Amino acid sequence: DIQMTQSPSFLSASVGDRVTINCKASQNINKYLNWYQQKLGEAPKRLIHNTNSLQTGIPSRFSGSGSGTEYTLTISSLQPEDVATYFCQQYNSWPTFGAGTKLELK
Amino acid sequence: EVQLVESGGSLVQPGGSLKLSCVASGYTFSNYWMDWVRQTPGKSLEWIGEINTDGSKTNYAPSIKDRFTISRDNAKSTLYLQMNNVKSDDTAIYYCRVITTTDYWGQGVMVTVSS
Numbered sequence: 001d002i003q004m005t006q007s008p009s010f011l012s013a014s015v016g017d018r019v020t021i022n023c024k025a026s027q028n029i030n031k032y033l034n035w036y037q038q039k040l041g042e043a044p045k046r047l048i049h050n051t052n053s054l055q056t057g058i059p060s061r062f063s064g065s066g067s068g069t070e071y072t073l074t075i076s077s078l079q080p081e082d083v084a085t086y087f088c089q090q091y092n093s094w095p096t097f098g099a100g101t102k103l104e105l106k
Numbered sequence: 107e108v109q110l111v112e113s114g115g116s117l118v119q120p121g122g123s124l125k126l127s128c129v130a131s132g133y134t135f136s137n138y139w140m141d142w143v144r145q146t147p148g149k150s151l152e153w154i155g156e157i158n159t160d161g162s163k164t165n166y167a168p169s170i171k172d173r174f175t176i177s178r179d180n181a182k183s184t185l186y187l188q189m190n191n192v193k194s195d196d197t198a199i200y201y202c203r204v205i206t207t208t209d210y211w212g213q214g215v216m217v218t219v220s221s
Binding site: 045055057096 | 143149150151152153165166167168201205207208209211212213214
């Protein structure tokens with residue numbers, strides 16, 4: 001399996017803050033990485049695919065970057081509606097997810 | 107509007123079987139691969155497997171293979187997950203999913219494995 005190690009597990013930030021979430025793969029995943037947002041009581045929703053391609057309808061304050069084994073999700077200016085849990089997921093081989101980052105407002 | 111509606115979740119004893127269904131609408135069901143993803147009580151996500159458009163090819167996560175079977179009926183726009191020899195670790199919310207221009211998930215169905 002390709003293991004995905006996500007950090008931090010929990011993040012508290014203020015409205016307007018720049019927020020970064022990291023994901024490290026146990027081997028090179030060739031940029032085959034998605035980011036998902038899951039709000040309380042809802043199914044996950046894909047924000048970004050192929051490391052840095054923003055899904056249609058997702059605000060531009062979300063962006064992704066990375067290569068090899070290291071990947072990052074950035075929210076440039078945190079908004080109240082961004083409170084959620086975020087997951088990374090690789091698909092270089094059969095898909096595996098990170099354990100999630102729970103993002104709350106300070 | 108794309109909609110996926112799962113059903114069939116319940117309490118099942120260890121070693122038992124269960125079949126989940128996912129009825130799709132709002133898009134041409136037979137044109138897209140579909141998959142199943144589950145979320146455990148601890149909230150982690152696990153991909154179960156996928157099926158191609160005509161049902162002739164399936165891929166599974168190694169931890170699932172040989173116990174679960176994914177199938178589809180394009181005439182009924184329905185995806186299935188047959189779960190056999192279930193274990194307590196299979197307790198989770200099960201989602202069906204399709205990726206067209208974006209990803210669509212069902213509302214999820216709860217499966218509890220307990221004696």
